[in-house]
Amino acid sequence: MESTIKKALLENSEALFGTAIEEKSIQFQKTRKDVEGDLTLVTFPFVKILRCSPVDAGNKIGAFLTDAIDEIDSCEAINGFLNIVLSDAYWINKLDLVSKDTRFGFSAPDSKPTVMVEYSSPNTNKPLHLGHLRNNFLGYSVAEILKANGHKVVKTQIINDRGIHICKSMLAWERFSPLDESGKRETPESTGMKGDKLVGKYYVIFDKEMNSEAKEIISSWEEGNFDGFDADVEAEVKRLIASKEGKDEKAISGIDSKIKEIAKNQTSLLNDAKEMLVKWEGRDPQVYLLWTTMNSWVYDGFEKTYDMMGVDFDKLYYESDTFLIGKDLVAEGLSKGVFYKKEDSSVWADLADEGIDDKLVLRSDGTAVYMTQDVGTAVDRYKDYPDLDGIIYTVGNEQDHHFKVLFLILKKLGYAWAHNCFHLSYGMVELPKGMGRMKSREGTVVDADDLMEDIIVQAQEMTQERGHIDGMTDEQKRSLYELIGLGGLKYYLLKVDPKKKLVFDPGESIELNGNTGPFIQYAHARIKSLLAKSEEESSLEGVTSFLPEEKSIVKQLVEFEQVVKDAGSNHSPALIANYTYELVKQYNHFYQSVTILKEENTQLRAMRLLLSENVAKVVSMSMGLLGVNVPERM
RNA sequence: GGGCUCGUAGCUCAGCUGGAUAGAGCACCUCCCUUCUAAGGAGGCGGUCUCAGGUUCGAAUCCUGACGGGCUCACCA
Numbered sequence: 001m002e003s004t005i006k007k008a009l010l011e012n013s014e015a016l017f018g019t020a021i022e023e024k025s026i027q028f029q030k031t032r033k034d035v036e037g038d039l040t041l042v043t044f045p046f047v048k049i050l051r052c053s054p055v056d057a058g059n060k061i062g063a064f065l066t067d068a069i070d071e072i073d074s075c076e077a078i079n080g081f082l083n084i085v086l087s088d089a090y091w092i093n094k095l096d097l098v099s100k101d102t103r104f105g106f107s108a109p110d111s112k113p114t115v116m117v118e119y120s121s122p123n124t125n126k127p128l129h130l131g132h133l134r135n136n137f138l139g140y141s142v143a144e145i146l147k148a149n150g151h152k153v154v155k156t157q158i159i160n161d162r163g164i165h166i167c168k169s170m171l172a173w174e175r176f177s178p179l180d181e182s183g184k185r186e187t188p189e190s191t192g193m194k195g196d197k198l199v200g201k202y203y204v205i206f207d208k209e210m211n212s213e214a215k216e217i218i219s220s221w222e223e224g225n226f227d228g229f230d231a232d233v234e235a236e237v238k239r240l241i242a243s244k245e246g247k248d249e250k251a252i253s254g255i256d257s258k259i260k261e262i263a264k265n266q267t268s269l270l271n272d273a274k275e276m277l278v279k280w281e282g283r284d285p286q287v288y289l290l291w292t293t294m295n296s297w298v299y300d301g302f303e304k305t306y307d308m309m310g311v312d313f314d315k316l317y318y319e320s321d322t323f324l325i326g327k328d329l330v331a332e333g334l335s336k337g338v339f340y341k342k343e344d345s346s347v348w349a350d351l352a353d354e355g356i357d358d359k360l361v362l363r364s365d366g367t368a369v370y371m372t373q374d375v376g377t378a379v380d381r382y383k384d385y386p387d388l389d390g391i392i393y394t395v396g397n398e399q400d401h402h403f404k405v406l407f408l409i410l411k412k413l414g415y416a417w418a419h420n421c422f423h424l425s426y427g428m429v430e431l432p433k434g435m436g437r438m439k440s441r442e443g444t445v446v447d448a449d450d451l452m453e454d455i456i457v458q459a460q461e462m463t464q465e466r467g468h469i470d471g472m473t474d475e476q477k478r479s480l481y482e483l484i485g486l487g488g489l490k491y492y493l494l495k496v497d498p499k500k501k502l503v504f505d506p507g508e509s510i511e512l513n514g515n516t517g518p519f520i521q522y523a524h525a526r527i528k529s530l531l532a533k534s535e536e537e538s539s540l541e542g543v544t545s546f547l548p549e550e551k552s553i554v555k556q557l558v559e560f561e562q563v564v565k566d567a568g569s570n571h572s573p574a575l576i577a578n579y580t581y582e583l584v585k586q587y588n589h590f591y592q593s594v595t596i597l598k599e600e601n602t603q604l605r606a607m608r609l610l611l612s613e614n615v616a617k618v619v620s621m622s623m624g625l626l627g628v629n630v631p632e633r634m
Numbered sequence: 635g636g637g638c639u640c641g642u643a644g645c646u647c648a649g650c651u652g653g654a655u656a657g658a659g660c661a662c663c664u665c666c667c668u669u670c671u672a673a674g675g676a677g678g679c680g681g682u683c684u685c686a687g688g689u690u691c692g693a694a695u696c697c698u699g700a701c702g703g704g705c706u707c708a709c710c711a
Contacts, residue, residue, distance in 0.1 A: 032654065042653060044691070054691095079654060080692090123711070163711065319711095346709060355637090356707085363709040370711050400638060401706050427640085428705080468671060484673090496647065499639085501704070503646075513673060514659040515647085522673045530670060578648065581658080592666090592675045634673080 001039065001071065001086065002028050008068050009061070016064055017049050036076065037083030038091075038555065044080040054080035088545040095554045096540055099614050105560040105621065107150030113389030114152040116381060117143040120311070121395070123160045124298045125169045126200035128305050130429050130446035130504060131396065134493045137627060138426055139394035140311040141494055141573040144625045146392075149568035154385060155314045158377050161295055162320040167276040169199045170290050171269070172206035188297050194304065194449070195297030210270055214263040221263070229266060237262060281367065308452055310486065310627055315384070317377055323368040326376025329413065330362050338412045349409050359405050374406050375413070382417060390420035392571065397425040397499070424571050427501030429493075446504070452486065458509050459485035459518070468525075468633055480631055484518050487628040491517030494626050495577035515581050517628055520619060523584045524630040526591070527616040531609065532632075534597055538610035542603040549590040553611055556583045560618050564625070573626050580622045587615045 058077025119139020410418035
């Protein structure tokens with residue numbers, strides 16, 4: 001409709017305005033709720049051309065449009081706004097179109113290029129936490145939204161299965177895990193623990209043990225005892241200790257943490273872990289076996305968590321594979337002059353012309369860094385999927401700089417697709433003030449499994465209170481609780497703009513009233529119950545007009561198509577969530593103000609059923625885009 | 635210190651390609667189940683849109699600066 005009006009105005013601009021007008025001066029906006037109208041044209045831009053008041057301009061344009069376009073019933077100019085009223089026939093036709101299209105709002109599958117969406121990408125040394133939940137739900141949802149926009153989508157992750165952090169867990173397990181009577185160490189089987197939890201436990205133990213060792217070292221340093229330490233360490237520490245003299249509290253704590261950092265590097269534990277990493281890179285059989293064993297425990301644990309989250313992947317990448325590709329690419333880039341080598345034989349990317357500090361891509365000992373493997377992974381992916389149009393990296397905003405650099409390096413290496421790589425950067429999930437920051441090493445995380453289970457229990461309690469679950473089997477009840485709990489959690493994490501940080505108080509339970517998942521799920525269940533009770537078919541037969549409550553729903557339904565597009569181009573599930581909330585609110589208002597099943601006029605009843613049916617359809621589709629399921633009953 | 639980013643009601647958030655009286659939810663206060671699921675609906679209370687300038691017919695929205703928060707600038711990942 002907007003384009004019809006625009007076209008009419010442009011084609012008749014000479015007659016109307018006496019001159020050609022620019023397309024951008026034709027601006028539409030939503031009509032205010034308290035004014036009559038379906039669409040509003042802003043008339044301020046025409047005031048200068050017509051040299052009259054905004055209202056006069058509106059009246060003139062309004063008269064023309066009412067005359068020129070059939071679907072326009074009337075127009076009213078208020079201040080600088082021309083409110084256009086469209087005919088009921090127009091809206092009836094729109095509803096008919098929505099109703100007949102089972103995939104309304106979605107583009108034809110595979111009609112757009114292939115896109116890869118990376119999300120989750122955990123380290124294999126610790127369990128998934130709240131931050132991962134936001135990451136996974138966001139990545140999964142964006143993938144679904146892109147599919148709805150016609151893209152072919154490959155869901156993937158890069159598993160950080162290599163590096164010093166894994167060796168820490170391995171070493172701690174080898175050293176501190178208790179032996180049973182047959183001389184065996186703890187396993188997921190022997191303890192009944194989820195594999196990722198068991199490995200994570202030893203990661204924490206490692207950190208604890210290393211810290212206490214570091215503490216001893218520091219106290220001996222403070223006593224002036226530097227036996228067994230390198231001369232340059234001794235000199236540096238002495239310099240730092242001396243520099244504390246006369247400083248304020250804040251500066252001292254800064255210096256102390258520097259000393260602590262040095263001490264940690266001197267612990268036998270950390271040095272043993274480093275040694276283990278070297279052995280791993282050398283494919284030492286014993287270390288390699290331990291590595292595969294402990295990783296497999298973690299994967300088993302992750303699988304359960306992903307299953308509960310309702311997310312999945314089409315293709316997995318492992319850092320232990322791609323870091324080698326990355327090293328080759330560094331060698332290649334070195335020969336092409338993209339990188340340069342320093343005297344200590346470390347390799348760097350020169351980014352001075354971009355105004356960024358040079359970036360290390362290979363350590364002086366020849367081992368790979370984070371950047372090395374990410375370059376390798378990207379190239380590997382384009383090799384696997386030659387028709388790939390772009391990669392979307394769902395990674396927290398603390399890595400904004402990393403991805404900026406990564407994409408630059410890929411560009412410098414000559415990959416034209418580099419400009420199609422996109423960092424879907426989302427804000428951190430923060431704990432309320434005073435609770436500190438989530439850190440796995442310190443055990444101050446909100447565990448993903450625990451949180452999901454808590455919210456399911458909460459959903460269970462609420463559902464039992466309301467009681468619409470008579471006649472359900474225990475299994476059905478349990479899956480309903482999961483559906484509601486996880487729906488609530490997903491909606492809670494997705495309704496906020498991904499770019500913004502999000503405050504989460506683990507002490508307070510997640511709200512399930514108001515703008516929430518269950519609010520929307522409930523509306524869906526209520527419609528389904530209504531439809532189940534009705535005996536006749538829904539239809540638009542004989543309908544000639546709408547009540548305001550009905551029309552506002554039709555308008556909102558029609559907008560779904562554009563919202564899906566916007567959510568795709570903005571990578572924002574939040575747009576879908578907010579849209580659906582608005583739709584459901586309008587429906588609830590309608591539901592309470594008119595009767596449906598008990599309406600005596602058959603045609604009216606059939607139309608309201610059709611309206612309800614389509615609200616349920618769109619709610620179900622839009623929630624599907626968020627990974628939220630909707631129940632038939634609740 | 636440099637870069638990026640955020641600052642809207644007591645709290646959590648919409649609105650941000652400039653447009654009418656800045657919207658929701660929670661919390662608090664009223665009402666509404668002998669109509670289809672009250673996890674609902676109707677209403678009330680609550681705002682110098684951090685501050686100061688600028689651009690404009692018009693600024694929460696764009697620009698500049700200040701203040702405050704977060705992230706980042708590692709031979710960690």
